[in-house]
Amino acid sequence: MIRKTEKKKIIENPRGGEGTIELYEIFGSDETLGNVSLFAKVVLKPQTIIGFHEHHGEAEVYYVTKGKGFFIRNNQERIAVKAGDACMMEVGHGHGMENPNDEEMEIIAVVYPER
Secondary structure, three states: OOOOOOOOEEEEOHHHOEOEEEEEEEEEOOOOOOOOOEEEEEEEOOOEEEEEEEOOOEEEEEEEEEOEEEEEEOOOEEEEEEOOOEEEEOOOOEEEEEEOOOOOEEEEEEEEEOO
């Protein structure tokens, strides 16, 4: 299967944060037999924050492919990240992401159910 990821969804103030993200869904639950809820490229526009949120019954991984910013872990730690870094959110944990820069930041996000 080949999936073109040209279709984008614009989300303002993601998860109660600030700014704008573009979400390009690569694969969803139907294509992955329920093994992955979301597999997407996410573009954080300059000065954008994905607000802190928790995952219940699922976990998530971010892989930074472009730019740099800050990963917010459990609303307690603000950790600098850059292209090539990966962030894992375990079931029941919370997180956010900040791009305080004037350049876009891109991540691959994978959300998968608890086993």
